[in-house]
Amino acid sequence: MAKARIGLLTGGGDVPGLNSVIKSVVYRSAENDIEVTGFRRGWEGLTHLNLEDAESRAHYLVPLTRENTRTIDRTGGTFLHSSRTNPTRMKKLPGHLASRDFPKTQSTKAGVTTSTYDLSEQVLKNLDALGVNCLIAIGGDDTLSFAARLHQLGFKVIAIPKTMDNDVRNTEYCIGFSTAITRAMEAIQRQRTTVGSHERIGIFRVFGRDSGFTALYTAYVTSIRCVIPEYRPNLDALLKLLISDKRSNPSNYALVVLSEGAEWEGYQVKEYGDPDAFGHRKKASVADALSDEIKRRTGEETIVSDLTYDLRSGDPDFVDRMVALTYGAMAFDAVLAQQSGLMAALVGGKYDLVPIPDPKLGPRKVEVESMYNKERCRPLYAGKRGLPIFLNRI
Secondary structure (H helix, E strand, O other), X not given: OOOOEEEEEEOOOOOOOHHHHHHHHHHHHHHOOOEEEEEOOOOHHHHOOOOOOHHHHHHHEEEEOHHHHOOHHHOOOOOOOOOOXXXXXXXXXXXXXXXXXXXXXXXXEOOEEEEEEOOHHHHHHHHHHOOXXXXXXXXXXXXXXXXXXXXXXXXXXXXXXXXXXXXOOOOOOOEOHHHHHHHHHHHHHHXXXXXXXXXXXXXXXXXXXXXXXXXXXXXXXXXXEEEOOOOOOOHHHHHHHHHHHHHHOOOOOEEEEEEOOOOOOOOOOOEEOOOOOOXXXXXXXXXXXXXXXXXXXXXXXXXXXXXXXXXXXXXXXXHHHXXXXXXXXXXXXXXXXXXXXXXEEEEOOEEEEEEOOOHHHOOOOXXXXXHEEOOOOEEOOOOOOOOOOOOOOO
């Protein structure tokens, strides 16, 4: 009788803690005599895999064992690598599938018609051929949207949320968030000396396309102003706050942190480049736009610092190691229980298994009325008694 086999993949942007999840699942599996097959490069490992080609198998398949995962939790990144691949919207078929007929969708924009292919059928075929009984998918809302799709198609899937944006629905915490805030806090603390030495306004940009959790919590622990996508302040009022901060500071400087998707009245974030597999385009720097406005309207000099990719680099902190290891163990328990369509989560400050979020709902948002001081462009600090450790309920 063939051994039970779990599949495991990481998709989207890397964050510290992913390797801790992988090791946790592998070690629990070894104790239960279950094999684990890792798929390299996220969903690409299941869309581009050619099982009849030895080179393709070697490129995309990684048998995960205690031996090759023993030390991976000591570093950040992902042992399995990653990509932004959406099996339901493939712009181009892999070479070995070029002659196959897959469901196709056509769309026209600016007079240009493009076609995308749905390779869900091929993903299921590869999983079946490999004898994978259940898949553990680790990712953000984009990656987990296809995990939800597989569950709908009848394949057993357990999800684990990761993103330093902390914007996956149904959970108060995603792997990578704590380390990102720690990195941002440290970077801002270091740069205070330079911003203060030159008596300028320091502007920091962090990730957060649709949700402002990263900017909000960075501002919370550094006691600075922030602008988030969920609220558009009046620009004159924001600049008045920053000038007031600068004048009242003995070192004559001020600081503000912006989500990449932040806007103010009269400004709309500009995008450029081709959309990725999930329809997202790169965003022009809102920090540079604010810097231009400050110089033009007040004559003050600025220093702009983009903290984005630095926040996801390096080793995980204590919180991300602990949560990642626990999420991995919970996911494995769900596999043993023959469950599907569930995601490891923190709810009310407690570990739980919840349904994989409905992709149609989009990312989770900051609740402005209870978490953000609109007049002060700051986090709200009052009224926290009874809240879970990360100060928000799903």
